Amino acid sequence: MDVEYQTDHAASRIAAAIGEPARARMLYCLMDSHARTSTELAVVADVSPSTASVHLNRLTTERLVKVLVQGKHRYYSLEGPEVARVLEGLSVLAGGSGDKFVPNTPNRLRAARTCYDHIAGTLGVSLHDRLKTMGWLTANGDESYELTPAGSRAFEALGIDVEETHMLRRRFAFGCLDWSERRSHLGGALGAVLLKLALKKKWVVQDLDSRALRVTSFGRREMGSRFGMEV
Amino acid sequence: MDVEYQTDHAASRIAAAIGEPARARMLYCLMDSHARTSTELAVVADVSPSTASVHLNRLTTERLVKVLVQGKHRYYSLEGPEVARVLEGLSVLAGGSGDKFVPNTPNRLRAARTCYDHIAGTLGVSLHDRLKTMGWLTANGDESYELTPAGSRAFEALGIDVEETHMLRRRFAFGCLDWSERRSHLGGALGAVLLKLALKKKWVVQDLDSRALRVTSFGRREMGSRFGMEV
């Protein structure tokens, strides 16, 4: 009854669940936080619907994805941000130790992409850094972030309900490690609401069925002036 | 030649390497940063030497462990801190979503243990928090930490060569998420040197062949007065 063993075992089960190509394709596809049906994921994973069903069942019991039943559709999405973080971490390991060149990482994905439901890539990292140097965002213990009074005012001015964002049953804000940049971008509820805003204001547009984000020329100007940065 | 696919695939290979019980036992055993020989790991993983050899070969080619050949011994250890972070991340996921009770997590491991080469558990989290509230440690962008001038003086006074620690080819300090506490403890070169100090000064002693740390009564007094906390 060694408990260390239990931990190992449970973790290894999780890893094994991720470590099957078809399931991995599903999981990484869901990193854009878009919920997808079983059949859609079957196409993504390149397996038959029945096989996809088995895989999704396993991912659900391992608590890597959750399912929302709506009529005859089943919408699958990642269980939570922790799952996305582990997937990102694995990408970091897979990305080679830096010396191994991965030159053909598409600039589109490097530049701006979604990580789970927030903005990653160089854009995400720049935003993150600007928010901190402008004193809008501050780190407190345990790597969580808080908005400063100035930051709260600024976000409210952008049309974000900070109070409401705090209410969400989810970590408010934290630094999420970026696999391409190896730096942090803004994660958590605040990161999610910021991406939503950027999409609504058409600062960025989302490629269909891809994690890539495209910064519009309007967005370039707007974000440049609002956050004082070159995009 | 979809590149997104490459990432998925590589990450899934890594996960699969972790997702085999025997290999997971080896990896989690190496989390205490103690290098071990092939035969020792065979015992830990509960497989024959030949099987262990194959597993270790795979872990090496996947760059999860590295090997140091010394005479007729081969010393295996984790490839780096990033690997340890992924393993901790998987533990977080395996730890159940909080609502699922896991009452039999041993207090020994909760209280104080090593995470790779730094202090984790409640002790690690307390230390981390104290260092920050005392203003010795400060967070700058990308979730990295820096020592304040006061912090540098304090660490020097403890007999730590801060300059030298900075020189190490490794991230200086950062918040490492703790699976049992779900809060951060101090990771990186500074975390490693702090653990080394605590061991040298006999503030804590290390159980042989386990990640558990025991706080000595001397250590309780010393750390209490030096960092102003209850241990």
Add this chain to the structure above:
DNA sequence: TCCATACTTTGATCGTAAACGAAGTGTGTT
């Protein structure tokens, strides 16, 4: 009511990889 759609379950097949013992390689010791 009946059919179409969305998805799951069942059952059978197949391939991979995990396991071990035995034999092989290399390194220290006498």
Add this chain to the structure above:
DNA sequence: AACACACTTCGTTTACGATCAAAGTATGGA
């Protein structure tokens, strides 16, 4: 030299899990 020890490579067995087609269940619409 000869032997002991640490570890790997080889060859074989075995077991598990990934796969699909076909049949089954549930929901929505005609």
